[in-house]
Amino acid sequence: MDTTTVIDVLREAVSVALELGGPMLILSMLVGVVIAIFQAVTQIHEQTISFMLKLIVVILVLLIGGSWMLTTLQDYTKEIFALIAA
Numbered sequence: 911m912d913t914t915t916v917i918d919v920l921r922e923a924v925s926v927a928l929e930l931g932g933p934m935l936i937l938s939m940l941v942g943v944v945i946a947i948f949q950a951v952t953q954i955h956e957q958t959i960s961f962m963l964k965l966i967v968v969i970l971v972l973l974i975g976g977s978w979m980l981t982t983l984q985d986y987t988k989e990i991f992a993l994i995a996a
Contacts, residue, residue: 915993919990919993922986922989923986926982926983926986929982930979930982930983933971933975934967934968934971934972937967937968937971938964938967938968941960941963941964941967942960942964945959945960945963946960
């Protein structure tokens with residue numbers, strides 16, 4: 911295994927991590943911003959409101975896109991095992 915192969919594997923690992931974590935992080939960030947604006951307007955400063963809504967959004971994203979995430983992770987793992995075997 912040479913350095914270009916290692917660099918390609920690491921680059922693909924970062925790409926898969928961003929691809930899998932990106933939707934959850936972006937949606938929870940958007941929910942956090944919307945809740946923060948709502949709390950600033952209404953002057954309700956309860957921390958559990960934003961936490962619970964972010965948790966619900968992350969769970970919904972996992973329920974909706976979980977099979978796609980698992981398939982992507984399995985494909986990447988198969989590629990890694992194929993490189994190890996070669």
